[in-house]
Amino acid sequence: MKISPEFLRNSWIEMTPHRMIGMPAILGGIFFLTYLVSENSLGLAGNAFRTVGISLFTLLTILWGTKLASECVATEIKDNTWDLQRMTSISPWEMTWGKLFGSTVFVWYGAVFTLAAYLYGVAGNNPAFVIKNILLLVGAGILSQSVAMLASMISIRKNRGYTRSTASASMLLAIIFSASLLGPGLSNETSYEWYGQYYHAIDFILLSVFVFCIWSILGIYRLLRSEFQFANSPLVWILFIFFAAFYSAGFINSAYASDEEILSARLFVAFGISLISAYLLIFSEQKDPMFIRKLTFLAKNSQWKLLIQTIPGWLASIFLATLFGLVLLARDYPGINLLFKGLEMHPYLISAILFAYRDIALVLYFNLDKKRQRADMTAFIYLAILYFLVPGILGKSGLSSIAAFFVPFSGSQIYTSITGAGIQFLIVLVLAYRRWKQNFSIVQEVTSNF
């Protein structure tokens, strides 16, 4: 079997003789202390070994490992070695594995010792349960590391500058995501209902963790492909949205609702997921004016294949949200009672879509400024003002009918919300278009200097 050069390089750097001796020595010391605290009894130390083993495993793989994974590409860029790597013949797959497991090889080396201690601690338990727990721990480690690397790479695609806060944010996001997925995990008692079937919590979470691992690693692979100048089709992202929608919709179950009602509710979940992903991506993806210029250039020149390959994730997501929204609107069914009891959802859907269009147009408007260093943050603040401050002031001033203009779900005044969202969307769209024409539709020549 050929070893990935990237993995080997990382191993040379990470697995120095000093560190290879140091890690087991320190861990050995900690476990010896655990033994001493347990009154020098191996029998009493068993339980403690299990707890300490899991804690150290979490510390190593989920805290330290996510940090290393989130920094593995960022440090290459900071140290000017990324172009060197991009100039090699290492394939995006090799680079994905080499970086993900190479940058964390040392923490996994340590994790093996902690798992050995855990195994000692659970000796005598049901072997299937122990194996599942170990797989879950390993899966959680890989998931948090791959999500951290993915988040950091999305940030790098948007902005090459490396900051500690970027790495910390990626790390935090990965830990929150893994923790939310693990949920009540390490117990064999609870169960999940998914599409009407009941599953043991540990089985369901284990499968979920590994499926999400595959998606996050696929995400890294696709971002590395983009870094290596390979064309990417948006199809994979669309498939992921469908998967996430399918996965989440499975939790919508009711013994009392009709199939039609359940289907509507599940479609609504799909709509919500597409909409959320559009919001997440519009703030995290590249919205470089040159990128938009490239899209318009490809459209003008009828280069459809390249255009489809260049379509950003947020555009694909808002398209899917609109599609799911239209399907829901077309369904002649009175409301989605499972989720929102007795509410006529159709106007709310229209309002949500129009407000999303307005918000995306607003983010683009700020990104089309010539000085757009903090465009996303500015857009975020403006959205907060539009959603909270303005309607809050208007509402408290007795002008709640006007406040509905800025609130997507305004109860009895929902049609005012729809009108408001529509008008605001058109205004922001015109402003964004004018800014585009003014700043970027005609490019200036470079001015070289000595």
Add this chain to the structure above:
Amino acid sequence: MIKVENLTFEYPGIRALDNISLGINKGDIMALVGPNGAGKTTLLHCMAALDAPLSGTILLEGRNVLDDPRACHQKIGYLPDFFGLYTELTIRQCLTYMAMAHKIQPTNINQSVIRAARRLKIDDRLEDKAGTLSRGLKQRLAIAQSIVHEPEILLLDEPASGLDPEARKSLSELFLELRDQGMTLVVSSHILSELEDYCTNMIIVRDGKIVEHKLIERENENLITIILQAINEQTEIIQILKKTDQVSCVTPAREGVSFRYPGDRQLQGRLLRQLMEQGINIYSFTTEKKNMQDAYLEQVGKLG
């Protein structure tokens, strides 16, 4: 070997490369010169398939580099202006990594590492860590990394910056050696005087456009300009020269006559003898060497 066709590259609101077209032949050492911000690095990045242009194509042996960038990287080596090294690795490890990353057969890796290190004269320091090397040796290691896979084309962005004169001279010798071994080189640099030691062509880039693409004149190659000064009347000299074989572009020059003639030194000696036999009392016979810097400044001057 490389054909750039109608290449346009834009940064936000700025056209960095404006419909550039050029061709580079096998065995060329192409100098890419121009002021800061002219688009040299962007052009090199596009040629190395590291950046995708807005429009246009770059063909490497007839194949678009962006169709399969990784395959094209097996044929191209690139040394960026601000290169980085894995400072914790030894020279041997750095070169082994690059050899593996370029898919060199495992059985040939050691041989490739040694060959690249020898070419750059760092084979005696293979076990030294990259972080402990001097600036010049780091530069050598970076070049060794970019040629360890024996690329057909080597792109170098300001390779001599920060090097002392001795290191620059040996770098020039290395480039000629690589050219003689069949490599094609594209060198972007500000130091024009050293480029003329080894470059065969020069491209002047300014404001994202190619303003000049010229062949570098060399003695014994092509035609050169000779300034002849003699006691005789200028018109008499011009008359005689116009009748002489292989002489062209005869024009009056300050205190003499200038003309174009083959660069071959033996031919020049024969011409001198022949002119003296025809009664021209020559007191000065010099070749006009317009160096790259002159050519560049002349071109830049024309553009204002």
